[in-house]
Amino acid sequence: MRPNLSTTLGSAAVLLVFLALWQWAPGALGMPEFVLPKFTRVVEEAGRMWTDSQLLKHFGITALEVIVGFALGSLLGVMFGVALGLSPRTEAILSPYILALQIAPKVAFAPLFVMWLGYTVYPKILVAVLIVFFPVMINVLSAVRTVDPDMVNLVRTLNAGRVQIFRLVEFPSAMPALFSGLRIAATLAVIGVTVGELVGGNLGLGYLLVDSEGQGNTAGVFVAIVALTLIGILAYAAVVWAERRLLHYLPRASVTTV
Structure with missing residues (x-):
């Protein structure tokens, strides 16, 4: 359901x-x-980091890591969820x-990935994959297990094979639950990448955050946090x-996602 004008104005007022x-x-x-720097001070620091610290470059690197980690983790989650379901x-x-x-705490894996793969994008992506995988897998597994057996039997009476049953009944029924898991995973991917960059x-933005913290630049820390939040919002919105x-x-009866 699209937000009405009063809802939009209310959200803007809160902001x-x-x-x-x-x-x-x-x-x-x-x-x-x-x-705690003022908002205008943070904006000024963002402008300085844009020109002097290549903020856009670091933003793009973190965003790329989030996208790849989210995509790979979600794909693995769907595959394992279907197989186990x-x-x-x-x-x-x-x-x-x-x-x-x-x-197992994902923070504990990050130093190992850095030791194995070096200071590249791959350790950050792997941490994101680990964090994204589980919620997607659990949601898909539960959805596949709770498919209406009457629908499955109905398709079987029409001489549908195993692949057809999955394509026509089980997978469409699992789609709402899959997207519920993807919503959670979209925000968790940002956390995973940030952990990898911090370690x-x-x-990336995690590096800028640590660098600003080391210099006692609180405004720079806030700039990195706001940029990370923006990536999470964009991922969730996508x-x-x-x-x-x-x-x-999909049929209305199958759409149960809030």
């Missing part, structure tokens, strides 16, 4: 109040600039190891756009 508090509250509370025996064999991989990187385009063609 304006937030920016106003950011601008004037630190001074009113007596906070020094190095603790269609084969309970396979799930029983592999689920303990997949769960152990999910429980070991010489490019998933929502694709969801509306694709689920629009």
